[in-house]
Amino acid sequence: MTTAQVATEIQLRPGEDERSSAGAAPDSKPAFEVRNLSIWYGQKEAIHDVTIDIPRHNVTAIIGPSGCGKSTFLRCLNRMHELVPNTRVEGKILFQGEDLYSPGTDPTIVRRRIGMVFQKSNPFPTMSIEENVIVGLRLNGLRNRRLLAERTEKALRMSALWDEVKNDLHKPGMSLSGGQQQRLCIARAIAIEPEVLLMDEPASALDPIATMKIEELIRELRKNYTIVIVTHNMQQATRVSDKTAFFYVGQLIEFDETTRLFSHPKEKRTEDYITGRFG
Amino acid sequence: MNNHRWRKIKSALASVISFVSAVLVIAPLALIFFHLIRNGASSVNWAFFTELPKPVGAAGGGMANAIVGSFELLGLASLIGIPIGVLGGVYLAEYGTTRGNWALRFIADVLNGVPSITWGVVVYGLAVLPFKGFSAFAGALALGLMMIPLIMRTTEEVVLLVPNGYREAALALGIARWKTIVHIVMKTASKGIITGILLALARVAGETAPLLFTAFGNRFWNHDPTQPIAAVPLQIFSYAISPYDDWHRQAWAGALVLLTTIFLINVAVRVVTRDRTARVI
Numbered sequence: 405m406t407t408a409q410v411a412t413e414i415q416l417r418p419g420e421d422e423r424s425s426a427g428a429a430p431d432s433k434p435a436f437e438v439r440n441l442s443i444w445y446g447q448k449e450a451i452h453d454v455t456i457d458i459p460r461h462n463v464t465a466i467i468g469p470s471g472c473g474k475s476t477f478l479r480c481l482n483r484m485h486e487l488v489p490n491t492r493v494e495g496k497i498l499f500q501g502e503d504l505y506s507p508g509t510d511p512t513i514v515r516r517r518i519g520m521v522f523q524k525s526n527p528f529p530t531m532s533i534e535e536n537v538i539v540g541l542r543l544n545g546l547r548n549r550r551l552l553a554e555r556t557e558k559a560l561r562m563s564a565l566w567d568e569v570k571n572d573l574h575k576p577g578m579s580l581s582g583g584q585q586q587r588l589c590i591a592r593a594i595a596i597e598p599e600v601l602l603m604d605e606p607a608s609a610l611d612p613i614a615t616m617k618i619e620e621l622i623r624e625l626r627k628n629y630t631i632v633i634v635t636h637n638m639q640q641a642t643r644v645s646d647k648t649a650f651f652y653v654g655q656l657i658e659f660d661e662t663t664r665l666f667s668h669p670k671e672k673r674t675e676d677y678i679t680g681r682f683g
Numbered sequence: 684m685n686n687h688r689w690r691k692i693k694s695a696l697a698s699v700i701s702f703v704s705a706v707l708v709i710a711p712l713a714l715i716f717f718h719l720i721r722n723g724a725s726s727v728n729w730a731f732f733t734e735l736p737k738p739v740g741a742a743g744g745g746m747a748n749a750i751v752g753s754f755e756l757l758g759l760a761s762l763i764g765i766p767i768g769v770l771g772g773v774y775l776a777e778y779g780t781t782r783g784n785w786a787l788r789f790i791a792d793v794l795n796g797v798p799s800i801t802w803g804v805v806v807y808g809l810a811v812l813p814f815k816g817f818s819a820f821a822g823a824l825a826l827g828l829m830m831i832p833l834i835m836r837t838t839e840e841v842v843l844l845v846p847n848g849y850r851e852a853a854l855a856l857g858i859a860r861w862k863t864i865v866h867i868v869m870k871t872a873s874k875g876i877i878t879g880i881l882l883a884l885a886r887v888a889g890e891t892a893p894l895l896f897t898a899f900g901n902r903f904w905n906h907d908p909t910q911p912i913a914a915v916p917l918q919i920f921s922y923a924i925s926p927y928d929d930w931h932r933q934a935w936a937g938a939l940v941l942l943t944t945i946f947l948i949n950v951a952v953r954v955v956t957r958d959r960t961a962r963v964i
Contacts, residue, residue: 415768516857
């Protein structure tokens, strides 16, 4: 098999053509259609009967107090929650119209299309900056060095890290500062060109300057990606998101345009939370 | 006041006892080394490393065949012990059910405590009797089987030390689970895994009992794995129980070389693991 063939093969995913034809304009069809989703950890119900449409090419923020199930919900969107034993899912999640939980769906493929960035930056300690960026491509079969170098530069440029590291690509990923490490993790996630980026409190461990850079980056990535971001920082939600969902004890309380949710919440509990009466 | 003095006395007493215990721990190694150097150093010379054993009565000669034989045995044993031990350890850390793993761990711990002569007898039944002869293969099998539980447990421990965040990060990139384990988890834990392998090698390098009924020993060169082969511990054993002064000296020299080799392997382990704390695990 030639490298070109391999390259097309690992990019060959349903929805790819649709996306390029749709361009950067927000699509009318939602990225995720979640229907009556409930999630259990053993006997404990973490998410109860959530129904929500997450739009494409938008930033959707998920807010709520600790333990309200927002991370659990996020991890369901690319089947990462399955790594915890004894989890059970009821209801339906359609991604671009396909059932994420149908028996024939391979979670590995799901995760290639729906990338994830974690709270704690976690570059692989044995790898250089460049190796970290391309590890997803390399371990999925892309071997062409020229192509890998191109993708490294592209991903690092998109994650606004290229100018800072272009002369140090062979230094260990762990040698970067905390904020740079997190942007490296974003570069690593977008190098495999997913359609969606899930972010689980990506800036909560960072200082204000590094946080600002991550937020700028999120606004920039919005043009090409559907982004779902969990945050416990309401100001951050207002700064980066188009729509906001408020979760409370495992339930979706309110979901609306971010500006409307924060200025005219419909629900009493949303109002209490965003005005700081609890949480 | 009186109470205070009594407490000070107790404290001093405890300090002295721990110090004496610490000395008692170090003393045997120092004594062994001192004894070996006094008795064996004079016989460790060029001939010792390059010549075959001489017949009884003829002075000189060496253990070249036994030294090379030991390395050959360890190499063959590694082919059995390292892959099974490492993969078994990874299985314990990454796969399996809680109950099944508990049983596996328990069995590995029991095997680690099995007297080494038992391994010799078992392999005698498995690989010597059926093929009607002692062989390097049989000796390597005995040593390799001993290495498996040792490597398995150390590998499991270091693989469990790899933070879960790396597994999650790799799986979230759509990397298959086995690739995540091989390329991310095992690579991160590689220093610890190598340490476990070296320690297992150091442990079996000095074993005599498992080789008595398997590799048997040989006074000549042998590179055919289906034939009996010499090993340093075996040579030391047969020289030590002989009635000849010259052979006794050779046994001392062999013991000194063997202990030094094992000592150096342990030093190598320290060097390999030295900057581990600076890294993530």
